[in-house]
Amino acid sequence: MDDVLVAGVGMGSFGHHGPGQALALAREEATKALADAHLAYADIDAVVVGTAHPLTTRGIYVAKELGLTGVPVFHVTNASATGLAAVHAARQAIGCGDARRVLIIGVDSPQRAVPVEEVIVGEGHFPPVVSFALWARRRMHEHGTTSEHLAAIAAKNWNYARANPYAARRAPQPVDVARVLGSRMVADPFTSMMCTPWGEGAAAAVLCAASAWPTHARQPRVRLAASQCGSDAYSADLVLEGAIVGPPQLTRNTAARAYAVAGVSPADVDIVQVHDAFAIEELLYYEQLGFCAPGEAEALVERGAFGPGSRSRFGLPEFSTDGGLIARGHPGAPTGLAQIHETVRRLRAGERVGVCHLLGAGSVCVVQVLTRD
């Protein structure tokens, strides 16, 4: 299989754009990604559009905003993991030889203002914040995790977002633990600053086979070295009813396969983007993605690991370097493309290995490894 490269990325601000904006948002960010790749839409062989909200415009209408060129258009949806699932689908198209250059668009702006939480609860599930608060409370019981640990992770991500022009939340002043703890209690132990904001947005990327690298592109080549997907495997302690709760082994197993395919180990990883919709998730993913042993995450958080300088100080990667879901935001499908955007940005700037991870309600998991060539 020819190497799959990321030729271009583009994204816009995540936030409250309002309903009915999907076509405009997608058109703008896809145009950016194509420009970054030094390509026109006419150079694209296939399009994958990801949307997570059931009321966002269907993918074919999004693709036709850019041109009517007769190429295959696929619509992917996998809840919060949609963006990376769309990237996975694009990779498969290139890998099997059906396409050489694929445009991927992640967009969410429903035609009517129906909150995604309302959709999830309407399906008979707990509100998402509840499902993850139950994770947090159990972790506190088993390992002595405190609200301060969660607040430290959230503060780190808020502070990363201060330098991200696309972030939904850009605090004018540095954020500390006290400020996070002092924000409104939402679902114990989560305060509002430990939780992702919902909203709308779009982001895009262009994948290409190495043999189809754009002639005029001069940026460093970033390779999609691995893309692995998984879903819940049954165990007696698996909750069968619920939209969100992925068991620990789902992330562990999916990541292990991704590392193996990419030929890397956790020790090689410089940056990581995860599904940090709620601060407890990132803490658990430090362990489940293989960066520390079970039960060790809290002590590392206390010492300042996984934030700026983590690689040099601890030999551990930085997490959520664009602010993560907590501060960069989580419109749904665009989130995975934002992770790709940030990883490509950092790899083009000199880092070597990045990991992107997302869970999707139900549950599904996607883990991707990107490397700088």
Add this chain to the structure above:
Amino acid sequence: MTRIDTSTEPSGRGALTLPASRDEHTGQIYVPPRALAADGSLRPTTAVEVPAQGVLYSFTTFAGECYGLVDLEGGARIQVLLEPNTTVIGARVLALGQGSDGQPRFRHG
């Protein structure tokens, strides 16, 4: 949300019962009930009922409601509504009746 069957006789210990299914090959209990075994074998399961009682695994509160996870004595973990002050992880809980909104809730007991 797991549906608690309040139309049947309570179990011998006073708890309500829950609709469930059992894989007769492995003995595994599924709550809510599954038509087919979860191992991909396509083995059909048998409809059963299990007592709405077990051990509190976790809890939280949101928008004035109390939520939890309970490990049932029958061997399944389920999401439930809780009565207020049901907060001792590892302690026994059971659902005896419905709240004022008609929803069954688990409590210590």
